Amino acid sequence: xxxxxxxxxxxxxxxxxxxxxxxxxxxxxxxxxxxxxxxxxxxxxxxxxxxxxxxxxxxxxxxxxxxxxxxxxxxxxxxxxxxxxxxxxxxxxxxxxxxxxxxxxxxxxxxxxxxxxxxxxxxxxxxxxxxxxxxxxxxxxxxxxxxxxxxxxxxxxxxxxxxxxxxxxxxxxxxxxxxxxxxxxxxxxxxxxxxxxxxxxxxxxxxxxxxxxxxxxxxxxxxxxxxxxxxxxxxxxxxxxxxxxxxxxxxxxxxxxxxxxxxxxxxxxxxxxxxxxxxxxxxxxxxxxxxxxxxxxxxxxxxxxxxxxxxxxxxxxxxxxxxxxxxxxxxxxxxxxxxxxxxxxxxxxxxxxxxxxxxxxxxxxxxxxxx
Numbered sequence: 001x002x003x004x005x006x007x008x009x010x011x012x013x014x015x016x017x018x019x020x021x022x023x024x025x026x027x028x029x030x031x032x033x034x035x036x037x038x039x040x041x042x043x044x045x046x047x048x049x050x051x052x053x054x055x056x057x058x059x060x061x062x063x064x065x066x067x068x069x070x071x072x073x074x075x076x077x078x079x080x081x082x083x084x085x086x087x088x089x090x091x092x093x094x095x096x097x098x099x100x101x102x103x104x105x106x107x108x109x110x111x112x113x114x115x116x117x118x119x120x121x122x123x124x125x126x127x128x129x130x131x132x133x134x135x136x137x138x139x140x141x142x143x144x145x146x147x148x149x150x151x152x153x154x155x156x157x158x159x160x161x162x163x164x165x166x167x168x169x170x171x172x173x174x175x176x177x178x179x180x181x182x183x184x185x186x187x188x189x190x191x192x193x194x195x196x197x198x199x200x201x202x203x204x205x206x207x208x209x210x211x212x213x214x215x216x217x218x219x220x221x222x223x224x225x226x227x228x229x230x231x232x233x234x235x236x237x238x239x240x241x242x243x244x245x246x247x248x249x250x251x252x253x254x255x256x257x258x259x260x261x262x263x264x265x266x267x268x269x270x271x272x273x274x275x276x277x278x279x280x281x282x283x284x285x286x287x288x289x290x291x292x293x294x295x296x297x298x299x300x301x302x303x304x305x306x307x308x309x310x311x312x313x314x315x316x317x318x319x320x321x322x323x324x325x326x327x328x329x330x331x332x333x334x335x336x337x338x339x340x341x342x343x344x345x346x347x348x349x350x351x352x353x354x355x356x357x358x359x360x361x362x363x364x365x366x367x368x369x370x371x
Contacts, residue, residue, distance in 0.1 A: 085196035098200075100364065146178070230366055244333030279314070334364045
């Protein structure tokens, strides 16, 4: 039976033609498809296809070609974290997130801003007898909500200041602000104006004790927020970031992984954590899995020679089970991933799946949104 052909890359016509020549010079049959017949030099959707048995060898040749061409994959330079935003709702879960924020702030010499959003809708009541009395009660009710929120923010600020002092940490600037609006929209808005280096949020909120590990607000923020997000599940008892020795980065070998890893390494470098880059192979290991993991390994060793790292392609019939098994066997303290929409791991954090599967992920999670 004639071997099937497999698409291994998409390129511009000129780049695809160059790679075809290199592959055929190495004795690997290569076909180009998707060429614009009228204007072959236009477009970037030309497919390189090789026989399935030649996939691994072909990918290694392409990998070496990329190195020789000097293709840069390094993410842009990351500014040191100077500001940390912590959305709170005064639950024990958000207070737990504050402790993680204090540890980050102490390490990076950053300031902390606590933020609470309260909803105060504007309603124009129709005119009828006694309507003004209802309006007065309505206004008084929401005024009390605002006053209570600001009081709780002040109390939480004072609590954290005492906590910092009790731990004999250097004085950390802690401020607090409240805003009217839906939590998700208000958090995105203050992120734009305050420009934090990271957002730390509890994964449960008041009234969510029976739901999945992430609160609905945290889920919605994952695909929208432009800065790194650290989500703290309710079961993640704070014992100090210095006691976390291993962090997992779940990769699906997307090109945007390089920028996300660049940001992650800059974030964890002061804590001397070992980075575990893990890809879950569903059903069977594909020929290109080892090639792509080798490429990722070479990149990290070249860019961050002092970073302790381990690289694994793990076979499993389920992404969740595979990650959970790896976390358990390697004493993983934090999970991280890139929220690129094409990344298969983004699907883990859809509202429907989160409450069914990620309730088992009882570790803090770093989310890096690719650009």
